[in-house]
Amino acid sequence: MIKVAPSVLAADFSILKEELVSLEKAGADYIHLDIMDGNFVPNISFGAPVIKELRKCSKLVFDVHLMVEMPERYIEDFVNAGADIITVHVESTKHLDRTIELIKSYGIKAGVTLNPATPVESLKYIINKVDMVLVMSVNPGFGGQSFIEYSLDKIKEIKNMRPDVDIEVDGGITDITAKRVIEAGANVLVAGSYVFNGDYKEKIDSLRGGK
Ligand SMILES: O=C(CO)[C@H](O)[C@H](O)COP(=O)(O)O
Numbered sequence: 001m002i003k004v005a006p007s008v009l010a011a012d013f014s015i016l017k018e019e020l021v022s023l024e025k026a027g028a029d030y031i032h033l034d035i036m037d038g039n040f041v042p043n044i045s046f047g048a049p050v051i052k053e054l055r056k057c058s059k060l061v062f063d064v065h066l067m068v069e070m071p072e073r074y075i076e077d078f079v080n081a082g083a084d085i086i087t088v089h090v091e092s093t094k095h096l097d098r099t100i101e102l103i104k105s106y107g108i109k110a111g112v113t114l115n116p117a118t119p120v121e122s123l124k125y126i127i128n129k130v131d132m133v134l135v136m137s138v139n140p141g142f143g144g145q146s147f148i149e150y151s152l153d154k155i156k157e158i159k160n161m162r163p164d165v166d167i168e169v170d171g172g173i174t175d176i177t178a179k180r181v182i183e184a185g186a187n188v189l190v191a192g193s194y195v196f197n198g199d200y201k202e203k204i205d206s207l208r209g210g211k
């Protein structure tokens, strides 16, 4: 089953609650929430208080992608705000195992993610502890960038390493790249600019292959 996770980074921030309701009606599975600290990535987005407000109006799975230095400092805040999945970058913490254990201790799902140039080998000892691996197919920090081709090799390597782990892909996903990442082994698709530029239902359906 392919899951679609629209990234609200491309939504109209002045009507975020309405956007979530529309996405739920259009068949989204998750809502992908990009948290940027202006340090780990060269951009600032929003924080836990925004998620807490959105939680009041949506039953969708809240998929929180932390692009922040030392994410262990904020896990509790995002759990309290209503996160269902929290994903941290291997490059963002000296204590990845401890951070993954911390996320799991709250009874929610833990994900781990890699910047494009970070090799899959860095997952060797952590992959059996996580629920999801997020493959960044653009350099994190901004929406609307082009898909990096070698991400396909990384997806295949992760699939070989642990066939049952959820593999999410984030960055430059369109109907065309979606088909390719699914063939490579991905089952969760993040899409920002593609979904928000047009009819949400048509766009979400097209990511699943037009069904
Ligand atoms: O994590 C992200 C950027 O760092 C976003 O989730 C991603 O870029 C989505 O945007 P688009 O689908 O437009 O590429």
Ligand SMILES: [Fe+2]
Pocket (backbone or CB within 6 Å): 007, 032, 033, 034, 065, 170, 190
């Ligand atoms: Fe993201």
